[in-house]
Structure formats: C-alpha cells, structure tokens
Amino acid sequence: MRFVNYLFLGILLCFSSLGQDTTQIIQAGRINSKSQQSKPYVILISADGFRSDFSIKYGAKFLQSRTALGVKADAMIPSYPTLTFPNHYSIVTGLYPAHHGLVDNRYFDVNSGNEYSMGNKKMVAEGKWYGGTPLWVLAEQQGMLSASFYWVASEADIQGIRPSYFYTYNENIPIEQRIQAVKDWLSLPAEKRPHMITFYFPQVDHDAHEYGPEDPRVGDAVKWVDQSIAKLQAALDPLKLPINYVFVSDHGMTAVDTENTLKKPIVLDTTNFKVPSGDALLHVYTKNPAAVPRAIEELRKEKSFQTYLMDETPAHWHYRKADDRFNRLGDILLVPNHPSIFNFSPRKTSPGKHGYDNHHPDMQASFQAWGPAFKKGVTIPAFENVNVYPVIANILGLQVNESLIDGKLKELKPLLK
Incomplete structure (x- = not known):
C-alpha cells in the first residue's frame, strides 16, 4: 500500500538526512507580550497541488468530516501565475504576485540583473526578494511569537524578521517528528508559545506532477496527507488550546500534452x-x-x-x-x-502541470477551516486566495492596514463566529 511506502520512505529519509540541515532554528530572547498570551492559535496547513476536488475525488475522509464542523469553499482561486512560490506567498501576504515580488518560480530581476530561482537555497533565504508583510512577520512585529514547519519565504529575513521557531526546508524529517515539533511548540509556557504556525505538505504535488492528476498514486498521496492532518489534530487535542486549523493549497493540477511540447520560438534569439x-x-x-x-x-x-x-x-x-x-x-x-x-x-x-489561467477549473485550489473561531457547516463559493491573510490576522487579533494589501476581511468575515 502507498501508506506503507510513505512510512518506508520516511525511514530511508531519516537515515539519508545525515548531512542535511534538519535542526530547528530558534530566535533567542523572544517572548509573547502579555496581551498576546491569551490570543487564539492558528495552524495554517498547505498541501501543495491539492486541487479543489481532490478531497472528494480521492476520499480524504478526515477533511470531509471537517466540513460539518467548520467552513469550506467550493474552491479557492489562486493568484496568477498558478505556481507554488507566487501563491504560497500571496496566501501569507494578502498580495497578488506582481505586488509582492514573487512573480514566478523563476524570473529575472531587472533592477539587479540577477535571476531568482526557487531552487537556489541561498537566494530563497534572502529577504530582499520578498515584498509585503507575511503573517509571521506581522505577528512578531506585534509581540506575538510564530513558528514554521516550512512555507515559502519562512527562512528569509523579511524586514529583518524570521519566525521565532523554524526549520530550513528539506523533505527528510518524518511526519511523526514534524507533528511532535508542533506539539512541543504548543506545550511551551505561555510566554514562549507560538500562536501563528505554518505547516506544509509537498507529497500531492510531487505525485501529481510525476504521474498526472488522475493517477491512483495521487489518491494515495491525498489520503496520506489527510491522515497526517488527522494525526496532527489528535496529537494537539489533549492540550485543550483554542486552535484554529486553516487548510489550503496553492493551486490545482492538470494533465498536459507530453508528446507535442512547445520549444522556445526561434525569433527569441539570445542576442536580443x-x-x-x-x-x-x-x-x-x-x-x-x-x-x-x-x-x-x-x-x-x-x-x-x-x-x-x-x-x-x-x-x-x-x-x-x-x-x-x-x-x-x-x-x-x-x-x-x-x-x-x-x-x-x-x-x-x-504529465501533470499547473501555471495556467487562475480561472481554469483544474487550477482551483482548496480551502477548509475549523476551530473555535469558525462557524460550523458553512460552504461558500470560490474566492481569491489573497483574502485568507486578513481573516487569519483577525482571528489572531493582529492589526492590518487593508490599504496596503489586496485581500479584504469582508470577503471571509461571514465565516467567523
């Protein structure tokens, strides 16, 4: 079974992680301000490439069970281009890609003459590439601690700030260890406990790219992510904290023509x-x-x-x-x-790709949320992903200047109690 394969992969990766950076990075000396210690908690979970229909299509039973206990959108409209880096950063800044600066997974920065690439580990950790104010930076600026078990730009010194607790991105840490890290964060004393947490899954995107979105192995990846989220909540429930879970994806996935691919047009010579x-x-x-x-x-x-x-x-x-x-x-x-x-x-x-028009049905992303801040049994039409930012800030009691972002609280405020 695929679940066994993932467990075996986790064991292999645990051994192969020797020499990889799997240590937690902690910003020393930070504490929650007194006023922030009584605030709720938000865990923002992303499953990369988790198309809006995958929960039903592939039987994500835990996520389906959350529908009656929380809120769900028919779909979430990604920002254009429907790619990983631009959209993860749009979700946490409330800005469209051309406004926050991550205009593609790879692009040319005209002012500096440099080419940004999501595969350049040094570059992705440089704050100069990222505009806007990510949720973890917003929280830290207002005296609230944050943590990240991966998210685009979470390793970068944006406005001179990184999360209080974070890991450098790699796929070598088993899911059980990641869940335990979140539980450990939320078991800290109130002055050290992060209220804004991000958590990321790459598995669905990986398999949907490699095999195409209709392949049964994508269904196995969906189920594995679903079961992992269930394990995360089961591990945190005994803490009796007011935790709100927000589940999103960055984009969808579609099947493409692999036989008749397009080459760079001849007229685009390197001289010009x-x-x-x-x-x-x-x-x-x-x-x-x-x-x-x-x-x-x-x-x-x-x-x-x-x-x-x-x-x-x-x-x-x-x-x-x-x-x-x-x-x-x-x-x-x-x-x-x-x-x-x-x-x-x-x-x-x-055979599986994304990046197309953000209104294309196959590009649509997922959105669900549950916890004490959310109403129960509410389903809403599709909305733009930039609107996630102000609603999370509202739950956490963080101040946002809406004139500086593209998202609007009014779009999702009806989902809140």
Whole structure:
C-alpha cells in the first residue's frame, strides 16, 4: 500500500538526512507580550497541488468530516501565475504576485540583473526578494511569537524578521517528528508559545506532477496527507488550546500534452532576448527594444500559445506592467493554450502541470477551516486566495492596514463566529 511506502520512505529519509540541515532554528530572547498570551492559535496547513476536488475525488475522509464542523469553499482561486512560490506567498501576504515580488518560480530581476530561482537555497533565504508583510512577520512585529514547519519565504529575513521557531526546508524529517515539533511548540509556557504556525505538505504535488492528476498514486498521496492532518489534530487535542486549523493549497493540477511540447520560438534569439525556462508561461525580457516589433509579429503567427505585451494581459490576473512594483515581469508573456506546454529540456516533460489561467477549473485550489473561531457547516463559493491573510490576522487579533494589501476581511468575515 502507498501508506506503507510513505512510512518506508520516511525511514530511508531519516537515515539519508545525515548531512542535511534538519535542526530547528530558534530566535533567542523572544517572548509573547502579555496581551498576546491569551490570543487564539492558528495552524495554517498547505498541501501543495491539492486541487479543489481532490478531497472528494480521492476520499480524504478526515477533511470531509471537517466540513460539518467548520467552513469550506467550493474552491479557492489562486493568484496568477498558478505556481507554488507566487501563491504560497500571496496566501501569507494578502498580495497578488506582481505586488509582492514573487512573480514566478523563476524570473529575472531587472533592477539587479540577477535571476531568482526557487531552487537556489541561498537566494530563497534572502529577504530582499520578498515584498509585503507575511503573517509571521506581522505577528512578531506585534509581540506575538510564530513558528514554521516550512512555507515559502519562512527562512528569509523579511524586514529583518524570521519566525521565532523554524526549520530550513528539506523533505527528510518524518511526519511523526514534524507533528511532535508542533506539539512541543504548543506545550511551551505561555510566554514562549507560538500562536501563528505554518505547516506544509509537498507529497500531492510531487505525485501529481510525476504521474498526472488522475493517477491512483495521487489518491494515495491525498489520503496520506489527510491522515497526517488527522494525526496532527489528535496529537494537539489533549492540550485543550483554542486552535484554529486553516487548510489550503496553492493551486490545482492538470494533465498536459507530453508528446507535442512547445520549444522556445526561434525569433527569441539570445542576442536580443533573455528567456528564463518555464512551462505554462514564459517571460521574455528584451535586451534590444528594436527587435520587439518583429518578434511580436512572428510570435502572433503561432496558434499554440498566446502572446501578450505586458499591458495586454487579462485584467483578472493583476499581472500587467502597471502592477509590477519590483520590475520583475518580462516585456512579453507567452502563455500556451491548455493542454499545450513549453519544454526546453531534452527529457520528456511530466504529465501533470499547473501555471495556467487562475480561472481554469483544474487550477482551483482548496480551502477548509475549523476551530473555535469558525462557524460550523458553512460552504461558500470560490474566492481569491489573497483574502485568507486578513481573516487569519483577525482571528489572531493582529492589526492590518487593508490599504496596503489586496485581500479584504469582508470577503471571509461571514465565516467567523
């Protein structure tokens, strides 16, 4: 069974973690202010790639049981582009990607001349790449401790602040140890106990990429995540704390055409253009503006993808030059028509992908929440993920200047008691 495989994998990873950074990092000297010690707790849980229908489709029994005990959305609309780094950061900042700066998993920063990549461990820990104020930074600024068992940017010194307790991202720590770490955090004395906690699962995304979203192995990953969340709550229930659980995903997943992948158009030569690798979208950065008119003319002859100048992209993406607060969007954007996909690698592309239009049904993410702050048995229509930020801040009693974010408390406040 898949569950046995995951357990075996956990044992192997435990041995292979020798030499990997699996130690907890603690910011010394921090305490909750007196006024924050009586506040509720929020555990924000993300299952990467957990499409909005996966809970029902693959029989996530624990999450299904939470529907009657909390609130659920038909779907959560991810921000564009529907990729991991931009959306995890949108959830915790209440900002669209072009507003917080993580415009892609990989992009060119025009001002510095550097190329950001989610795979560069040194780079992802540098606060200069991240705009906005993540929930853990907001909490720490207001005298409330936070903790993270992984989240995009949780290792970075954003505004000079990291969570009070966190781990450097790796997939080598078994789930039992991760759950125990959260229990240990919440068992600390009140002045040392974190109230804002993030917790991340990569398994569904990994398997949906590798096998495609319809493969039974994705169902096994969904069930494993579901059972792990059940174990997490079972471990924390004896603490008798007012814990609120918010379960989200960053995006959905779709099957793509792996046989007829798109290559980089010939007209985008390296003399005139810089094109970081991508699949469901390509940013084209211009070295020579004089080459743009001819390139646009040639690109628009292609019918397998859409070609946009950056003042022409769909309004619901919030992804135009006017939105580009950090000068990181390309000058031209190429977007394949689903199920087409770009592939610059000589290897065959994986059958599961995301990154497409955020209103595409297969790109829709999940949202559920339960705990003392939430009403019971409430289901709502789809909403944008930037609205998660103000509702979590509200539960924690943190002050937010809504003029500085894209999310609005009024969108989800009806879910609260």
